[in-house]
Amino acid sequence: MTVPVVVSTRAELAALLAPARAGGARVGLVPTMGALHEGHASLMRVARAEVGDGPVVVSVFVNPMQFGAGEDLDRYPRTLEADLEVCAREGVDAVFAPSVEEVYPGGDPQVTVDPGPLAELLEGRVRPTHFRGVLTVVAKLFGLVRPDVAVFGQKDYQQLALVRRMVADLCQGVEVVGAETQREPDGLALSSRNRYLDPEQRQEALVLSRALLAARAEATYGAAAALDAARAELRSAKAVDLDYLVLTTPDLGELPDDVAPGTEARMLVAARLGSTRLIDNLPLVIGTAGSTPQPEGGS
16 A cells, blocks of 8 residues: 655645656646545546556645635535545555645735636536636646646536636646546435435435436437436425536537437536535436437546
């Protein structure tokens, strides 16, 4: 088992990665906010497959910029010791665990990343400043780590789409890989926020994945059939407060009214159970009875 080197400053990080860069090794980055679970571990495995013998860096930083007023910044779990055990088990080479002052010297940055119109949809309607904070810290991590490849989970699908857009628009030269959503045996998408659910809410939360699977099964009969199937499942849950259920193109654009047979799409859902907000999504293929849905793990 590899014990990762833990660094907390920019200087330590640069010194640690200098030999790998000098030797031409590929560097992989998995950005996280800690509270690591099997979903995060799967991202580390993808990063290792991408860089081979090159260093895999996991960042553990609870980013205050992406939390809005009244959100769960203060109660977000900080579990660094347990996180280091996950990283060691997965053969991570370095963990970058900086303080807020190290990432944002002098306080809130004057220059931030404008996430553009895509950030005004879906999660952005509920959390209007969230993606500005996400992209700003990801841009900082890209500048500090200078990875060749960065791995993000598909569960946070809008985030993944926005990171890819930022990398393309700002010519950052990082390969962004979207790794498949990891789930509990009963279908619930793994999330650090699942720990906030009481037993009844945990059971009710299964309606999200059931709705997506019902939509996938009916998608061969058209977009309307997929949406109807998902809505029917969601209506069966008593304690779920739906934020949104949408069917989009893979890049989160609007599906045309006349969807061509075999069109790939994405269904996304967000809902609250008590004070806990969960999101999930799945790829679908619209309009061709008997067609095979694309695997969830594409990049």
